[in-house]
Amino acid sequence: MTLKIADHPYTFGRLHLPVAPKCNIQCNYCSREFDCLNENRPRVTSKVLSPQQALYYLEQAMALSRNIAVVGIAGPGDPFANPDESMETLRLVRDKYPEMPLCVSTNGLDLLPYIDELARLQVSHVTITINAIDPQIGAEIYSWVRYNKKMYQDIDAAKLLIKKQLESLTRLRDAGVTAKVNVTVIPGINDFHVITVASRVAELGADILQCLPFYHTKETVFENLLEPSQEMVQEIQDASSRFIPQMKHHDRCRVDAAMMLKLAKSAALPEKRLEYRPYIAVSSIEGVMINQHLGEAERFLIYSMDDRGKCILVSAREAPQAGGGEQRWKELAVTLKDCRTLLVSGAGSSPTKALKTNGIEVIVIEGVIKEVVSGIFSGQDLKELMQRSQIHSGSSNCNGTGKNCG
């Protein structure tokens, strides 16, 4: 597994796995409504995936495009503000794809304790965003830093963050992990300081530097600052290149529409994917509406989602014979063992509970099958769907006859 840093990420496809929602610092250009700006495209909000969902997302991405050649974690917050999720994800990906180059992008505050394991997992490179090495300048860029459950502000926050970032660079070099440094060029704040950052990080063993232009984001401390011109960024790159090689692409991570669908589909999976459950089952009298009580269903329609996000009917399955009490619902759980959700217009508490125990969520709803199924597959908010489709959740609002629920 060799990936030259110059190959990343532009000559290959890069896929970010959004498993890290929290952040441990506050950059004055960042609105936490959106993904971490230090590596991602501005004004994008990712769905957050569990490690298991992230692996599924990657599997889907690999099936869609053989061009995925680097897998990374870069948010939506900071990977090491969510270390359990981030490290578990890296382990799962490494297990499944032993040759896959992995990367991580972080602000560096909590990176140190994980560097040895990152090296063992053969993470090919780590990106640290270092916007200043002078704490006075750092204090203008960061509002606060939270470390070991303690809040730091002003110069103390900047001092602590910079110390951890620079220590991490040295440790990455010692562990043999390639280190990339990102600097956000913020006119009037650190533009004149980037060259000093470049020189210092090069001394500590950083391999490459990327100057990213500051993006103006509403409702942030820096909302009134101007974005740097291309010429300004170019001049800074040229000056910094005396100390360290430059990565010159300004493009941050992109996810195309097909991948957004895969992301939504992955986010809609159970957080712990113990079994592969790609389908949604529906109880319907005529095959258009969800309009049949669970106890009265004689067959269930099984739906999947295609790569364009359209819901497709894949089969119809016979319901177990009425009567037989609990045994009937155990049999139904086997019939629907590859379904994660069952949509019905009514259900009693006994079958709802029995199916839930077997990994099938029963949702009581009335509405057009294709609308509801597509909504669930694409990760739409269930509450919105409930309002639109007059969903009644759970068994308490059971409105069917229920005559066969026993």
Ligand code: SF4
């Ligand atoms: S590191 Fe900065 S830019 Fe990234 S999520 Fe945290 S506050 Fe936002």
